[in-house]
Amino acid sequence: MDAAEDYSTExxxxxxxxxxxxxxxxxxxxxxxxxxxxxxAVTALRKALLQTEVLA
Incomplete structure (x- = not known):
């Protein structure tokens, strides 16, 4: 997760x-x-899955 998406303590x-x-x-x-x-967490996982290149 990047800082913009982090649900901060504040x-x-x-x-x-x-x-x-x-x-x-x-x-x-x-x-x-x-x-x-x-x-x-689900959003981060979705992004990771969709940005992964499939090896052929």
Missing amino acids: EQKAVKKAAKLLKVEDDIALPLNRLVETEE
Whole structure:
């Protein structure tokens, strides 16, 4: 993953703060954070697979 796609610690803290202000429970906020991380990992894998040249 490159830096532009990285879900930074600062972003995670901001999301956690916003969730608290919106009264979103931790048991909901944590899975949402994990979902973002998983989506980023899947995107990175997809890019790696699609950019790989197939050897003939």
